[in-house]
Amino acid sequence: MLSRSRRIGAALVGSTLLGALMAPTAGAADSRPETVTAGALPTPQTDGIVLSVEIVGNTVYAGGHFDKARPAGAPAGGAGEVPRDNLMAFDLRTGELLPWSPSVTATEFESSTDPGPLCDSVGTDRWRCDTVFDVTAGPAGDRIYVGGDFDRIDGRWRSRVAAFGTAERALVSDFDPRVRGRVRALSATAESVYLGGAFDGVDGADRSRLAAVSSTGELLPWAPTADATVHSVLAVPQRSRVLVGGAFDRVNGQRRAALSAVDSASGENVSWQWQAPSTDDVVTDIDTDGRGTAYFGSYNWEGFNPRFEGRGAVRIDSGSTVWMDGCYGDTQSVAVAAGVVYAASHTHACAALEAIPEDGSIDYQRLTAETTEATGTSPRDVNHVGEGDPVPELLPWLPNTNGGPQESPWKNGTWAVDANSEYVVVGGEFTTVNGEPQQSLTRFAARSVPEAVHNGPQVPFRAPQVQRDRATGEVSIEWRGTWDAQNSSIRYEVIRVGRSEPVHAVTRESWPWQIPTMRFTDTQAPAGDTEYWIRAVDSDGASIGSPRGSTGW
Secondary structure (H helix, E strand, O other), rough: OOHHHHHHHHHHOOOOOOOOOOOOOOOOOOOOOOOOOEOOOOOOOOEEEEEEEEEOOOOOEEEEEEEEEEEEEEEEEOOOEEEEEEEEEEOOOOOOOOOOOEEEEEEOEEEOOOOOOOOOOEEEEEEEEEOEEEEEEOOOOOOEEEEEOOOEOOOOEOOEEEEOOOOEEEEEEEEOOOOOOOOOEEEOOOEEEEEEOOOEOOOOEEOOEEEEEEEEOOOOOOOOOOEEEEEEEEEEEEHHEEEEEOOEEEEEEEOOOEEEOOOOOOOEOOOOOOOOOOEEEEEEEEEEEOOOOOEEEEOOOOOOOOOOOOEEEEOOOOEEEEEOOEEEEEEEEEEEEEEEEEEEEEEEEEEHEEEEEEEOOOEEEEEEEEEEOOOOOOOOEEEOEEEOOOOOEOOOOOEEEEEOOOOOOOOOOOOEEEEOOOOOEEEEOEEOOOOOOOEEEEEEOOOOOOEEOOEOOOOOOOOOOEEEOOOOOOOEEEEEEOOOOOOOOEEEEEOOOOOOOOEEEEEEEEEOOOOOEEEEEOOOOOOOOEEEEEEEEEEOOEEEEOOOOEOOO
16 A cells, blocks of 8 residues: 555546556655565465464474365365375475374363364264464474374374474474463473463463473473463563463453563563553464564454454563554464565455455455554544554555355464565465465465566456547547556556557556556547557566457547
8 A cells, every 4th residue: 555655646646647648657666565476386285274384494384273285286185185183394495295294183072062163073072172273483493382282192192282303303202291271372482482372280280371381391480370361472582571462351460451461581460551452352473573573463252343353563672552553354363574564364444554445346355464664644543543543554465365165164264374585374274365276275485586476467457448539530548457466556558459569658556446547548549440458567577468449440
């Protein structure tokens, strides 16, 4: 979208261009951070839902609730499908499925109450819950930690948390804490691993949804409390803090709803300014740019206004707000790379950013990118964002997925995202990406990566309306533009059939919800039936052409 300073200039130009041949319009220098491309690369698939993805070097680790994996392009049950029990890995650069295949499972139990869709029914009133909710790397990249509902890995007892070495991808034998309840979130430092979830004890000691163990698995005295499920933890040892996000209202007995911070050594509450817009907000994920700011996403389980469902940014050392985007639509995951906040969500109605209106131009945008910095202010009071409050800028990165299988109880589509300077990896329950079959995993590459797939101007792009003036012989050409999945500006070239060079060109801002209508008068048109078509070209060189329109005489 346009920042406030650029929006003024655009308003002066107007939405309709009239007149004779003009020189091509050069766009202003774009100082926005560059996103990855929006075309999906070949990526392995699963037969279920991926809830966490973690990039470690050139390997992607994925965890969730699934039984099988298969290559890109293969249908479920097709060639190359192999067993994978809730954990898998693939090559970040090639998308090749790796042979790592730990068996992640759990003890069956009896209950007359359905424990939820992330558990399997294995008989009448019998269940097995073995989902992996989080995969996170240690700071040196030599380990990954996994947390979830499982209690066995490769036949060895591992009670809801485990560690693997990344060199041989082998289970770490001496890391074996016993957690009494679901682990949803992990964050590791060189010495400690912080856990969040719905548990009430570790190694026989009481722990209320937050705990820490050493890198060798011993329970540490760190024991803050939360009064409801913790969905995300982020340890920031440089600032002696651990940020916690979740469905709670209180931390250590004090009012600290949805997002707060505690001391990384004592577990005591530290100074914190941010307050949740409502008591029903749930912070789902937290990431940092490594420069003192934390970025987070949320959903609201009640649906009343105001509610926090989009993204926000706070200073780690104080909890002071950097920006809130005011968007609607649950956010499940965020990842920060190269000045961009990537999000897995089903975003809609971002009036504070003047983007993604609920006008039918777009349904849910399940992948978004925003600037890490606030670039403008909200033009009006929107949801929990007030007029004049700082907001980020929505960046032109608009790949999309569907919501997932028809039988899904959520239909969120995307659930997990991770990113580095060259790739973005996404996991979820989706079954299509950019309209093509692809289940639960996908990836995108930076323009510098040779294999990057561009996703440029979009169809439909209709033929121009062409009309000749009987008195002057001049030809008026009018056309409606299109939009681009990875660029906000498109160059439109008017081509007269029989002529190699365009007779006119103009560059315009174009979004799915902001598609311009343009006109040009060809004062040099030849006599007789004359045909024209429009070529739309983005800054990456991707182009499409419209059908032809004719004067008819």
